[in-house]
Amino acid sequence: MKKIFTLCAIALLSLASCGKDEGPDLPPISSSSVLPKRVTYIEKSNDENDQDEDKSIKNITYNGNKINEITTSVGSRDVYTYTGDFITKITSLNVKNEIIETDDFSYDHNGKLISVVTISNNMNSEGELITTKNKDVYTHNSDGTIVQESYRFDLDGKEVKDDGSTIFTVSNGNVIKEVRTSGDQNNINVNIYEDEYDNKKSPFSNITGFDRLIFDAPTSRNNPLKSKYQHIYNNVVQSSSTHIYTNTYSTDGYLLFSSFVGDDYSGSESYEY
DSSP states (O other): OOOSSOOOOOOOSSOOOOOOOOSOOOOOOOGGGOOOOEEEEEEEESOTTOOOEEEEEEEEEEETTEEEEEEETTSOEEEEEEETTEEEEEEEEOTTSOEEEEEEEEEOTTSOEEEEEEEEEEEOTTSOEEEEEEEEEEEEOTTSEEEEEEEEEOTTSOEEEOSOEEEEEEETTEEEEEEEEEEETTEEEEEEEEEEEOSSBOTTTTSTTGGGGTTTSSOOSSOEEEEEEEEEETTEEEEEEEEEEEEEEOTTSBEEEEEEEOSSEEEEEEEEO
């Protein structure tokens, strides 16, 4: 399943103090329908011998407050389909306008996301087109946690459950903890992600239906201030890191610029409305 907006991986071994709101006074943005039209991501290595900069730009179009299309600077794009106010399909196309992936979203009678079916088209090493189908199923528990279980479809179309699962903990519209477990009883891998947020509005908070995809995209209600990561194998911590964000906001409280620092790389995200 795709991540609609990919954030850089977490990487900072020693904690630093969280960034405070900085920057000059900025003009207000009308809060009635604030929508990001352009997002610029920059990432670079902290290795002084590798100063290459990775920059990507995404332009976003809408029909009212419903997202229509996300187009990258190289020409690939994601096209969104709604049923009412629910996002029910995302179609990803490459620069040749070929479909490389589709995500189909299903919801329960309360409007909660319960499954995503992903069909991917990829070329193998021999130049043959290979189509794969996977499904993620979500169970919403009374304690506020959500369990994700993943399945793949074999050549006969039969569902085969993947080992492990993911447990999300959600608070105030934000995923504050994600625990991914995989492997068998003798080889258990656990990846833990924990996030802290500000109380400002996410750039994506006014996009219709985006808040229902909270497990599939950075569509949380607020903006991250700190992200922690741990990889544990057979109850022994193998690696850990922390990611610190420094954010700048409009006078209406929307994120305009976010910079982050890690021990391996750093970068920034900027938003134009």
